[in-house]
Amino acid sequence: MSKITRLKSFVNLESSAVAQQQNLGSINQYVLNMRQVKVNSKTRKNILSIDNFAVRPGELVAVLGPNGAGKSTLLRTINMLQPYCGEMQLFGQDVRNANQTLLRRRSALVFQETLLLDDTVFNNVARVLQFRGVPKHQIKHRVYTVLETFGCEHLAHRQARALSGGEGKRVCIACGLVADAELLLLDEPSASLDVAIRPQIIEKIRQWAQARGAAVILVSHNFTDILHFADRAIALFDGCIVQDDKLETLIRRPANQQIARLVGMDNIIKCQLQPNKHGYLIKLANSIEFSYFGEVKTPITACCLSGDAFYIDDASYSIPYQSGMVTIEGRVERIVRGIGTRTIRVKVGEETLTARVPRSDISDNVYHNAMIKLAFNPKDAHFV
Numbered sequence: 001m002s003k004i005t006r007l008k009s010f011v012n013l014e015s016s017a018v019a020q021q022q023n024l025g026s027i028n029q030y031v032l033n034m035r036q037v038k039v040n041s042k043t044r045k046n047i048l049s050i051d052n053f054a055v056r057p058g059e060l061v062a063v064l065g066p067n068g069a070g071k072s073t074l075l076r077t078i079n080m081l082q083p084y085c086g087e088m089q090l091f092g093q094d095v096r097n098a099n100q101t102l103l104r105r106r107s108a109l110v111f112q113e114t115l116l117l118d119d120t121v122f123n124n125v126a127r128v129l130q131f132r133g134v135p136k137h138q139i140k141h142r143v144y145t146v147l148e149t150f151g152c153e154h155l156a157h158r159q160a161r162a163l164s165g166g167e168g169k170r171v172c173i174a175c176g177l178v179a180d181a182e183l184l185l186l187d188e189p190s191a192s193l194d195v196a197i198r199p200q201i202i203e204k205i206r207q208w209a210q211a212r213g214a215a216v217i218l219v220s221h222n223f224t225d226i227l228h229f230a231d232r233a234i235a236l237f238d239g240c241i242v243q244d245d246k247l248e249t250l251i252r253r254p255a256n257q258q259i260a261r262l263v264g265m266d267n268i269i270k271c272q273l274q275p276n277k278h279g280y281l282i283k284l285a286n287s288i289e290f291s292y293f294g295e296v297k298t299p300i301t302a303c304c305l306s307g308d309a310f311y312i313d314d315a316s317y318s319i320p321y322q323s324g325m326v327t328i329e330g331r332v333e334r335i336v337r338g339i340g341t342r343t344i345r346v347k348v349g350e351e352t353l354t355a356r357v358p359r360s361d362i363s364d365n366v367y368h369n370a371m372i373k374l375a376f377n378p379k380d381a382h383f384v
């Protein structure tokens with residue numbers, strides 16, 4: 001696909017009938033609704049295989065998945081740049097029967113790669129508005145507003161080809177957002193941005209979208225971005241949505257071990273369970289046993305425990321009493337300093353557990369090779 005063709009995904013040449021189509025869209029419940037959508041190539045089947053995926057106006061959805069899971073293909077399909085079979089509605093209209101140029105004008109895709117025309121930064125951003133028929137007198141103000149928001153007004157008269165990777169990325173974000181699209185598709189928007197500016201840019205995208213009621217589908221490998229950004233997340237593996245949940249649920253209650261690894265679950269411990277009178281007896285690989293009274297969807301093979309589920313029983317901080325707490329003894333292998341927290345790796349039997357605790361909860365008694373006591377509430381365990 002040529003650079004120009006791709007750029008046309010967020011700019012296009014028709015200007016009439018936009019208002020009419022926008023009015024039609026405003027009564028729709030979903031900005032996107034996909035059913036049984038499949039993407040195949042000559043050489044590969046099911047690059048994407050989506051049973052059901054719908055997004056409401058204003059929703060902020062993150063897409064997680066390992067390399068090659070189909071995340072970019074999903075965004076390209078939604079942006080009508082990818083042939084597919086199945087049913088897809090955008091703004092309540094069946095994509096196959098609608099004017100795709102007009103539909104595409106209501107969404108914007110920021111590509112993983114920096115795609116800018118060989119012109120000044122100002123002209124790159126302005127062209128998005130010109131192609132959408134925005135009156136000339138509004139263009140300058142809107143271009144400078146978006147450039148200023150993303151910290152690149154000083155680049156306005158620079159040639160796009162002379163920008164650094166991070167500058168180029170910010171200008172691409174400005175190009176994607178300037179037209180106030182109702183659906184923003186962002187493919188790794190923070191890649192190549194420096195660590196200091198990354199959270200600000202992600203937050204500004206979120207504010208920009210929320211102020212305009214735009215829905216956003218954000219693809220990112222950066223978990224911090226996702227935590228700051230999204231309310232809902234989908235996990236994509238081999239082209240399929242394996243979990244679609246509130247972000248908090250996906251992090252705390254991942255549907256399987258693959259997702260638990262993807263979201264950085266600190267402890268995924270092999271386990272067996274035996275039903276007993278009141279619930280289950282859980283036997284972890286490191287010989288820890290505890291009773292669990294919640295529901296478990298069998299079969300299960302592992303117990304997930306987030307690092308922040310642990311308490312440290314230390315001279316400076318004793319474990320608050322909670323009925324059924326499980327206490328474990330182990331040897332400290334490593335202490336990693338973080339801002340306000342400590343990550344402590346503790347060898348218990350054959351397993352090493354990872355606990356994340358506030359810095360104030362541990363004293364000098366916790367040091368390399370020290371024997372310490374850890375505790376967790378079985379309610380915080382999750383089984384996959």
Ligand SMILES: Nc1ncnc2c1ncn2[C@@H]1O[C@H](COP(=O)(O)OP(=O)(O)OP(=O)(O)O)[C@@H](O)[C@H]1O
Pocket residue numbers: 041042043044047065066067068069070071072073074
């Ligand atoms: N036209 C095609 N023909 C064959 N395979 C393809 C085609 N397009 C994409 N793929 C394959 O489909 C898979 C999904 O690609 P995609 O770029 O969507 O992954 P991704 O999740 O965005 O990956 P990453 O995180 O690395 O960016 C990859 O294995 C890719 O090689």
